[in-house]
Amino acid sequence: MKKISGRKKSLALVLCLSFTMTLSACGGGNNNAAPTDPPAATVSPTADNTEKATNAPSAEPSGSPLDLAMKGEYKGTKVTMFGPFVDADQVKFESSIKEFEEKTGIDIQYEGSKEFEATINIRVDGGNAPDIADFPQPGLLASIAKTGKVIDLTSVLDQDKLTANYNKSWLDMSTMDGKDGKIMAGIWNRSNVKSLVWYPKKQFDDAGYKVPETWDELMALTEQIAKDGDPAWAIGIESGAATGWPATDWVENIMLRTTTPENYDKWVKGELPFTSPEVKNAVEIMSKIWLNKDYVYGGAKSIVTTSFGDAPAPMFTDPPKAWFNMLGNFITSFFPETAKVDQDYDWFYLPPIDAQYGKPVLVAGDIYAMFNDRPEVRAVMEFFTTGESIKSWVQSGGVIAPMNDASLDWYTSESDRRMAKLVQDASTLRFDGSDLMPGKVGAGTFWKGMTDYVSGTATLDQALEQIQSGWNN
Incomplete structure (x- = not known):
């Protein structure tokens, strides 16, 4: 395909108006004419020449x-x-x-x-x-x-x-x-962003909690909230026929924080199996939160039966019954209508785990x-x-x-402005992995395998093998 430039060279029509030249120059006569030769005849524009000049095509508009x-x-x-x-x-x-x-x-x-x-x-x-x-x-x-x-x-x-x-x-x-x-x-x-942890801002600030900058700080804060008498996390993966998809977001985010972008790309293409040490490690890190009854509202088994849209609700009681929910920015449409961003709720970036992988963002x-x-x-x-x-x-x-x-300046809230800046400054951006995988995996065995694992009907190894079977079949 040729790129349209919108350009053509203009036709240049040159008229010899009232200038003097030797007849030999115009007609190919004696090139050695003496300087004392009489001047050549003056050439005037004819009617035909004038018409041609008037009707010369103009240049086409240029640009992309x-x-x-x-x-x-x-x-x-x-x-x-x-x-x-x-x-x-x-x-x-x-x-x-x-x-x-x-x-x-x-x-x-x-x-x-x-x-x-x-x-x-x-x-x-x-x-x-x-x-x-x-x-x-x-x-x-x-x-x-x-x-x-x-x-x-x-x-x-x-x-x-x-x-x-x-x-x-x-x-x-x-x-x-x-x-x-x-x-x-x-x-x-x-685009929308999937590396966000939502929290009840006013109560969070009043409690004296600080936004964690690293994964270790996140886990320490999770433990501190548990000691204060509350589970930190509000998590739900029920979504009808799509039950399990929120768990895939967690695995994808942790993969980006614990291995290379190249390994992430291989994983979503099926070149790095779910049974690999890299993927198993990511799920094990997730499990330290998900399977701890002191860290999750309602305990691990409630995760499977709680709708992802209902999951954030405990954050908006007074006082909160849970403090964190990790989902994309679309989840705010499930928040109470009276809740105001930057006042009643806010978000922080899901912290890095291994500093060598920078600040990746899942989108x-x-x-x-x-x-x-x-x-x-x-x-x-x-x-x-x-x-x-x-x-x-x-x-x-x-x-x-x-x-x-x-x-x-186009964004109407500080929350959205920070989100846009996060995307612009990300060291690595990667798309939701399950959406890149074939449907039988990304919207099939991945969802079901994570659901079975979280509900306790499958061990981690069994779940990973079940998920991988989507590729093998």
Whole structure:
């Protein structure tokens, strides 16, 4: 694919107006004419020459596809988009693109579906792919990229601009196996953070507790709260058919804090088995909290029967019956409506365990892929790489922009601003591992194996072997 530059060389029409030259120079006569030769005749513009000058084509508008779109070059065109945003999320998404549509005249026709994961494969295989698709599970995009039906954005988007506007980890996560080698399969637009520990701020401060900076400090604080008469942690993994998924977030976070990013990548690809020492170590570290009856509200067995959305409730009693809940920033939608961020509740970063691995951050989010290559589609994709494309959504709360040009001033709470800064400054960013794994593992044996282990119906070794069987089968 050739990158659209929007440039052509202008036609230069040179008219010889009122200048003097020798006839030999104009007509190829004696090149050795003496200086005393009479001057050549003066050439005046003819009517034909004047007409040619007037009708000379003007230079085409220059700039990137987004620049040209903003100049109205693609007014009246349509770009189709398919994704999982429905209900309130669809309203927020459509609000975020409204100004772009008004400025450019491009109509982004968005179709949201709760059955996106099942439908997108059917549409792509049937030759009815949308121009752009929003994948909340990059593992699904990776499987489609291997078919060669996803357009490689390496030659579509300015790579220097992307490097300047994204943490390198985001770009690494957009690189996937194509039919004939590695491709840039998509660009990241909306994200949320999964390395957060939520707590009741006012009561926490009143109790004299301090936010832990290391894992040892976290465990010491957990023990101190237990000695003060309360379990520190409020944990629940019940989620209907998806029961067990919150446990995967814990394992993923601990993996990032106890082994290399390369090992994490191998793990989510199935190259580092669940039965490996690295994964077993991560679950054992988690177990020191989860399986300690003094540390968890209701004890370990209640974890399996408590809905993840109900789990934080004990933090909001007066006084709190539990103090910590570790889940992504979406969990605040399950907090009491009267609870105010930065006042009634706050969060701290889940501390590092091994300092050599820095401050890694586990994220989830949406990656947009391109299936049809037209100038207006390129313009929309370029727009989606800018913070401006998600500004109104950021201002409404609940999402984090992965782009560096998204101003921290857009966030309406100090909590969200800190979260955005955490993502920008992360030493390592990695996507939710279970969402990168094949469904039979990430949304199958991983969920069930962790549930069986926490409930006591399987030993750790049995659970890890059960989870690994998803890969083996």
